[in-house]
Amino acid sequence: MPKPLRSMVLLAALAAPVFAHAQPQRGPEIRIDDVTRFYALYDATGGHPTVEQIQNDYLAKGTQSLSEFAAARRVTAQRIAEQLASDPAMYENAKQCLTALPAVKRRLVATFRKLSSLYPQARFPPVAIVVGRGKPVGITNPAGVTIGLEALCSADVMNPNREDRFVHVIAHEYAHIQQRAPTDFEKGDPNATVLRLAMAEGVAELIAQITSGNVANARHAEWTRGKEAQIEGRFVREMDGTDLSDWFFNYRKGSDEPYDLGYWVGYRIAKSYYLRADDRKAALKRLIELDDPKAFLAQSGWTPGMQLPASADGGD
Incomplete structure (x- = not known):
């Protein structure tokens, strides 16, 4: 032809x-x-x-x-x-x-x-x-x-x-x-904390996995394997700050170094809450509509380095 x-x-x-x-x-x-x-x-x-x-x-x-x-x-x-x-x-x-x-x-x-x-x-x-x-x-x-x-x-x-x-x-x-809460912020906005951005992106990753079968960035799982406690311990120390440079939008073209790890931490926080919920449909609604990341974090059941199943339905 x-x-x-x-x-x-x-x-x-x-x-x-x-x-x-x-x-x-x-x-x-x-x-x-x-x-x-x-x-x-x-x-x-x-x-x-x-x-x-x-x-x-x-x-x-x-x-x-x-x-x-x-x-x-x-x-x-x-x-x-x-x-x-x-x-x-x-x-x-x-x-x-x-x-x-x-x-x-x-x-x-x-x-x-x-x-x-x-x-x-x-x-x-x-x-x-x-x-x-x-x-x-x-x-x-x-x-x-x-x-x-x-x-x-x-x-x-x-x-x-x-x-x-x-x-x-x-x-x-x-x-x-x-999502109901803002997910796009001007540079320097004091509301744009590491935790807030992590929850916005992490919830989106979880919803992608639930609805389409996987997260958007499949490389995070291999990049973080065995380093969960180290990465998430640092996240806790920095989550209230507004310096996003180590957690978001830090991909360097041609590099195979991990990037956007804030997405991954937020995904694990959201997943911890979702898998613990008796009513997962109601849990998903809350995740989509959450507007107080700090309060949600306290209720999520997430702890740095905790073990979580690979799938969003609780299986390996």
């Missing part, structure tokens, strides 16, 4: 609707208009679209999700063109993740159905897949979840399996949609 025809067939398959609107399959629309339009332009220009083409044929014609993503994370045509020039492999490799999207969408049907059954109050704004400037992996706001295809596709340090990576990361980000 000629290459242009293969691309057209692929894009058509990706654009096919997957989610039914009828109950009980509650779930969001998953938008891929932007990513398919970008790669149509990418293929038509041999992988070298100009700044003007990126602006006129991609960004200017974008969905609301792309517009909000671009505004929030300073994604411009110039920046995309510069990233394409400096790291062309990132965008070429991301085409491989295009082929995983239909399977991702099918698996997310079950993920969102489970979220809806466990938390009937769940809201389902859209999930959008877009192309950006290599970062961020995604953003979450009340309007929905937006994922940068090229950024998440290259984040194999989180999980080597592309399909799993997309499913679990989207499940994590969608948990943030449900």
Whole structure:
């Protein structure tokens, strides 16, 4: 089959609707208009679209999700063109993740159905897949979840399996949609303590595991094995501070050093509470709606270095 025809067939398959609107399959629309339009332009220009083409044929014609993503994370045509020039492999490799999207969408049907059954109050704004400037992996706001295809596709340090990576990361980000307490803070905000951020991200990791089968960052388990007491003892000493640098957003490109360990500690605190609960559905509701991390910590049953089962249902 000629290459242009293969691309057209692929894009058509990706654009096919997957989610039914009828109950009980509650779930969001998953938008891929932007990513398919970008790669149509990418293929038509041999992988070298100009700044003007990126602006006129991609960004200017974008969905609301792309517009909000671009505004929030300073994604411009110039920046995309510069990233394409400096790291062309990132965008070429991301085409491989295009082929995983239909399977991702099918698996997310079950993920969102489970979220809806466990938390009937769940809201389902859209999930959008877009192309950006290599970062961020995604953003979450009340309007929905937006994922940068090229950024998440290259984040194999989180999980080597592309399909799993997309499913679990989207499940994590969608948990943030449900949370009541703020999860996004300006730099220097005194409310942005290590504990508060750990609980926000840790609860999202637990919900991802419960609904999709695993946490977003599968590497934390191996990085922390045998070091639980050491890591969590330090966490207790630093949890009331606002210096997040050792616990969050500290991945260094090309490094295999552990990062974002605050996610992992928060996940274990949330998991300790969830597994001890007689009514896990009620426990999940409280986790989603918690707004006093310090009080919750005291009631969670968590202690530094405690042993916890690997799965969210209590099994090994």
